[in-house]
Amino acid sequence: MENFEYRNPTKIIFGRQAETKVGEEVAVHAKKILLHFGGGSIKVSGLYDRVVASLKSAGVDWIELGGVKPNPRLSLVHEGIHLCKQHNLGFILAVGGGSVIDSAKAIAMGAVIDHDVWDFYVGKGEPTDALPVATVLTIPAAGSESSTGTVITNEEGWLKRAVNSELIYPRFSILNPELAMTLPAFQVACGAVDISAHLMERYFTNVTNVSFTDRLIEATLKTVIRQAPLILKNPKDYDAWSELMWAGTIAHNNLLNTGRVGDWASHGIEHEISGIYDVAHGAGLAVVFPAWMKHVMHHDLDRFVQWAVRVWNVELDVFNPEAVALEGIARMEAFFQSLGLGTKMKDLGIIDDRIDEMADKCTRGDTNLVGNYVKLDRDAIATILRLAA
Amino acid sequence: MENFEYRNPTKIIFGRQAETKVGEEVAVHAKKILLHFGGGSIKVSGLYDRVVASLKSAGVDWIELGGVKPNPRLSLVHEGIHLCKQHNLGFILAVGGGSVIDSAKAIAMGAVIDHDVWDFYVGKGEPTDALPVATVLTIPAAGSESSTGTVITNEEGWLKRAVNSELIYPRFSILNPELAMTLPAFQVACGAVDISAHLMERYFTNVTNVSFTDRLIEATLKTVIRQAPLILKNPKDYDAWSELMWAGTIAHNNLLNTGRVGDWASHGIEHEISGIYDVAHGAGLAVVFPAWMKHVMHHDLDRFVQWAVRVWNVELDVFNPEAVALEGIARMEAFFQSLGLGTKMKDLGIIDDRIDEMADKCTRGDTNLVGNYVKLDRDAIATILRLAA
Numbered sequence: 121m122e123n124f125e126y127r128n129p130t131k132i133i134f135g136r137q138a139e140t141k142v143g144e145e146v147a148v149h150a151k152k153i154l155l156h157f158g159g160g161s162i163k164v165s166g167l168y169d170r171v172v173a174s175l176k177s178a179g180v181d182w183i184e185l186g187g188v189k190p191n192p193r194l195s196l197v198h199e200g201i202h203l204c205k206q207h208n209l210g211f212i213l214a215v216g217g218g219s220v221i222d223s224a225k226a227i228a229m230g231a232v233i234d235h236d237v238w239d240f241y242v243g244k245g246e247p248t249d250a251l252p253v254a255t256v257l258t259i260p261a262a263g264s265e266s267s268t269g270t271v272i273t274n275e276e277g278w279l280k281r282a283v284n285s286e287l288i289y290p291r292f293s294i295l296n297p298e299l300a301m302t303l304p305a306f307q308v309a310c311g312a313v314d315i316s317a318h319l320m321e322r323y324f325t326n327v328t329n330v331s332f333t334d335r336l337i338e339a340t341l342k343t344v345i346r347q348a349p350l351i352l353k354n355p356k357d358y359d360a361w362s363e364l365m366w367a368g369t370i371a372h373n374n375l376l377n378t379g380r381v382g383d384w385a386s387h388g389i390e391h392e393i394s395g396i397y398d399v400a401h402g403a404g405l406a407v408v409f410p411a412w413m414k415h416v417m418h419h420d421l422d423r424f425v426q427w428a429v430r431v432w433n434v435e436l437d438v439f440n441p442e443a444v445a446l447e448g449i450a451r452m453e454a455f456f457q458s459l460g461l462g463t464k465m466k467d468l469g470i471i472d473d474r475i476d477e478m479a480d481k482c483t484r485g486d487t488n489l490v491g492n493y494v495k496l497d498r499d500a501i502a503t504i505l506r507l508a509a
Numbered sequence: 510m511e512n513f514e515y516r517n518p519t520k521i522i523f524g525r526q527a528e529t530k531v532g533e534e535v536a537v538h539a540k541k542i543l544l545h546f547g548g549g550s551i552k553v554s555g556l557y558d559r560v561v562a563s564l565k566s567a568g569v570d571w572i573e574l575g576g577v578k579p580n581p582r583l584s585l586v587h588e589g590i591h592l593c594k595q596h597n598l599g600f601i602l603a604v605g606g607g608s609v610i611d612s613a614k615a616i617a618m619g620a621v622i623d624h625d626v627w628d629f630y631v632g633k634g635e636p637t638d639a640l641p642v643a644t645v646l647t648i649p650a651a652g653s654e655s656s657t658g659t660v661i662t663n664e665e666g667w668l669k670r671a672v673n674s675e676l677i678y679p680r681f682s683i684l685n686p687e688l689a690m691t692l693p694a695f696q697v698a699c700g701a702v703d704i705s706a707h708l709m710e711r712y713f714t715n716v717t718n719v720s721f722t723d724r725l726i727e728a729t730l731k732t733v734i735r736q737a738p739l740i741l742k743n744p745k746d747y748d749a750w751s752e753l754m755w756a757g758t759i760a761h762n763n764l765l766n767t768g769r770v771g772d773w774a775s776h777g778i779e780h781e782i783s784g785i786y787d788v789a790h791g792a793g794l795a796v797v798f799p800a801w802m803k804h805v806m807h808h809d810l811d812r813f814v815q816w817a818v819r820v821w822n823v824e825l826d827v828f829n830p831e832a833v834a835l836e837g838i839a840r841m842e843a844f845f846q847s848l849g850l851g852t853k854m855k856d857l858g859i860i861d862d863r864i865d866e867m868a869d870k871c872t873r874g875d876t877n878l879v880g881n882y883v884k885l886d887r888d889a890i891a892t893i894l895r896l897a898a
Contacts, residue, residue: 138512
């Protein structure tokens, strides 16, 4: 186990009707805020009305900025920054899924500086301040509701890049599993894969003596595998939604990487796919992960065997570890497919070949190695993408 | 799963030599503090010297109060409160195990009020303020380094009572597994049982649909079962200590009771034993838990079967659930014994019969039912204590 520091300050307010508390929670921090959301779904569902009623009754005023799209765009972030500066707003409430929250975090960092917030996403400097952010979560998937991360897509060049900073841990996040019940099955599936991916990025590490966090990750992954199919069968299953939503937050709130170093190559590779083709992040991960695993499994076969046996209930065969690992990967692919997702790029409708371009962008022209478990150069990434084709 | 709110603000600083950061971390909060510790062990080990060197180099001054004993006493708490008021100290640093930390938390609550802090321990009012506390942990056991709890013994009547308040979450806790390496085997064993008990108090719940946190608790319990024997075999095993120490914190930092209601009857019963006989808390729990389980297992046999199968690897026999549960309890007793602890009161040297007195005190004269999983009256507690005799 490596030395670490850990503190997650996000207050979680979890359960039925939790969104009715949003006004009083916001009022602790600010009286005038930016209310940030996506398309019209929160208006159709009535969530928007409940949130603004709660804000009003707590005496909180707001300026609105809707329109966040999946793979949230830098241009809308710029609009949000402008609004915060223009109206002197000191707090941002994100109502939605990971895209809305990531967009809010970008605005929060950009509202307190004079240069372009995109600089942080391309590694020019680090944020030293940010407006406080809070969330009302509608999609269990990204884990952004209690994480240090934000991922934004710059339409100029379709670059999708991430920033991590403790400054953007949300102050509070409201998690009402009922709010997710209207999600289309495809989004449920993508969310389950995204959560699984956050767990596996952390699981595959070169740090030794991490058996406690190994077991916590396995426990969380098994929860996703158990609950997501129940939700697809009955989208009104509050209990299954509760388990999945809480698992999604814990998967990405940095607890499960304490003392270990995660990989994150698959996320990096997927960002190139969804940056160019604008596919759903979870759908892209379902394609990248099996290919990545087949490429790297011999790096530490024991770890793949432990994962296959403990998470996927593959029978241990100590004489054939490779077969055990491959069976684990096959069961993971079957799980993704059972959720209705494809595990090949062609399933995403990607039939042109921009593999070399993606490998090039992912490695910044072959100057950056990607991943920690196995460090991948341009050729390795192209190989993985071809395995995924 | 029940609705819940969760936020744990304690910053964890984990790893080798982490205590060298104590000065800079304290200096963020205060320039003059109460330094609270137990007997001479931190002076023998050199930890005291390293802590004061770090405080000095950060420009932090301190007043000392040593002498905390296991089952920390109210009289010393009163001394600490007097020192804080006399010297206008605004911060308490606890260097030690759960007893020192619990004592520091009691002082923190008492230093800001005019009445006796013991009032809170007997349910007269609730704290509304407290001085900030931080810790340098030397014993993985109580979990007090990142918890809301404090347990104090009042020598008048030997009453051992608890307070829980979010106000006493430590501001930061320094966890260096190396600091535990000099612990006697008996204390290692008691710590492992205490951690296991914190997990089982949470595990045995009547709340349904808590399978995610079930699995997290199982993962943590399996970690204790795996690592504690390794430490007893080789007390310098840093890796095993790391896993146990982090598991001990997670076991009691309130994450694992999110959405569920724990039992805590065994802790209540044990407090009566250690209140009267001044035995080590973990040693008392090793006696109470098997007896409690045998008394309550038929309340929800399925839960005991799940625990026996998943945690203790008992082979599932769906036609004989009682046998599966009993085998789980037997394996737990064997585990406690393998650590060198007894599982009967006579093993603690308790041969007189004050069972009715303890049952009476525990239920406040049979006016309070104890526990949540099964609510126990005076007779039930006496029955359990007789099972443990």
